[in-house]
Amino acid sequence: MVKSSLRVRGMSVRFKVPNGSVAAASDVSLDLGEGEVLALVGESGCGKSVVASGLLGLLPGNARVSGAAVLRGPEGEVELLGASQQELSTKVRGRRIGLVPQSAATHLHPVRTIRAQLAETISELGAELDVARAAARAHFPADHLDRYPHQLSGGLAQRAAIALALAGSAWLVLADEPTTGLDRALVHEIVDEFRRIADQGHAVLMVTHDLAAAERVADRVAVMYAGRIVEDSPAKAFYGGPAHPYARGLLNALPEREFRPIPGVPPQLSELPAGCAFQPRCVLATDLCTQLPEPTGEDHIVACHHAHA
Numbered sequence: 665m666v667k668s669s670l671r672v673r674g675m676s677v678r679f680k681v682p683n684g685s686v687a688a689a690s691d692v693s694l695d696l697g698e699g700e701v702l703a704l705v706g707e708s709g710c711g712k713s714v715v716a717s718g719l720l721g722l723l724p725g726n727a728r729v730s731g732a733a734v735l736r737g738p739e740g741e742v743e744l745l746g747a748s749q750q751e752l753s754t755k756v757r758g759r760r761i762g763l764v765p766q767s768a769a770t771h772l773h774p775v776r777t778i779r780a781q782l783a784e785t786i787s788e789l790g791a792e793l794d795v796a797r798a799a800a801r802a803h804f805p806a807d808h809l810d811r812y813p814h815q816l817s818g819g820l821a822q823r824a825a826i827a828l829a830l831a832g833s834a835w836l837v838l839a840d841e842p843t844t845g846l847d848r849a850l851v852h853e854i855v856d857e858f859r860r861i862a863d864q865g866h867a868v869l870m871v872t873h874d875l876a877a878a879e880r881v882a883d884r885v886a887v888m889y890a891g892r893i894v895e896d897s898p899a900k901a902f903y904g905g906p907a908h909p910y911a912r913g914l915l916n917a918l919p920e921r922e923f924r925p926i927p928g929v930p931p932q933l934s935e936l937p938a939g940c941a942f943q944p945r946c947v948l949a950t951d952l953c954t955q956l957p958e959p960t961g962e963d964h965i966v967a968c969h970h971a972h973a
């Protein structure tokens with residue numbers, strides 16, 4: 665049996681705008697295998713959602729995507745970035761990659777019951793499972809299936825969205841900020857659900873601001889800054905002490921750590937400096953940093969001239 669995997673290499677996204685272009689993602693490389701949860705973290709606007717949407721072919725018309733993202737599995741191999749909308753909609757979205765959208769509750773249909781929405785998605789995908797099983801996959805309680813979204817708690821609405829994302833038995837789950845606005849207990853409940861799904865052999869790419877939630881669930885953490893992955897490491901290594909000064913800054917900004925924000929703001933993606941984009945905010949910066957640092961390492965990848973060994 666072919667193992668499932670996602671291998672993203674050199675993915676870049678440029679948005680054409682009236683006065684030039686926005687470098688929303690640059691040379692992004694990521695790997696996901698069976699059983700893995702990867703957390704993609706970084707400050708607002710760094711390009712996390714653009715990467716996730718780009719993998720699904722859901723970017724607006726002014727986006728230019730380059731690079732490769734190969735999804736492998738028993739169903740065959742598909743290069744997502746070059747695939748046609750037709751192929752993505754008939755073979756990939758919902759079937760091989762399920763999307764759990766940000767603020768799931770607002771993506772549920774407001775005047776249809778969860779049962780009706782699951783039934784419709786299952787029939788659209790031609791999936792061979794019944795509503796009860798689809799609900800059970802996301803631990804959505806069967807006795808709530810006839811409720812409308814507004815009758816559900818935030819946690820159950822999120823579970824309904826996860827059930828919809830999994831209805832087509834997608835191997836890869838893309839979750840964009842799945843826990844934003846939920847209280848701690850619910851955050852734990854939802855990320856534990858992702859853990860459980862991954863443990864069944866699926867893979868989860870979770871875009872998040874919530875480093876504490878990511879610590880609970882992620883096997884790996886990829887840190888993005890100004891459109892680039894600056895560090896990609898096993899979660900243990902990241903939380904034990906990241907190598908990249910930006911990643912260290914992110915972690916130290918947490919209330920339960922030093923509660924010290926990184927001074928300064930990220931650069932405009934329409935006018936990125938040459939070299940390391942973090943350089944203007946970095947205490948370790950030297951002349952060397954005017955040259956772009958190459959990502960180096962195998963299992964623990966860092967792009968910094970002054971990375972901690």
Ligand SMILES: Nc1ncnc2c1ncn2[C@@H]1O[C@H](COP(=O)(O)OP(=O)(O)OP(=O)(O)O)[C@@H](O)[C@H]1O
Binds near residue numbers: 681873
């Ligand atoms: N259609 C578009 N045209 C031009 N620029 C865009 C477009 N969509 C997104 N961008 C820019 O791309 C950059 C990356 O956006 P993205 O939404 O991926 O950030 P993010 O890391 O997900 O942030 P957040 O954590 O706030 O969700 C932003 O600077 C944004 O302004």
Ligand code: NI
Binds near residue numbers: 712714840871
């Ligand atoms: Ni986002």
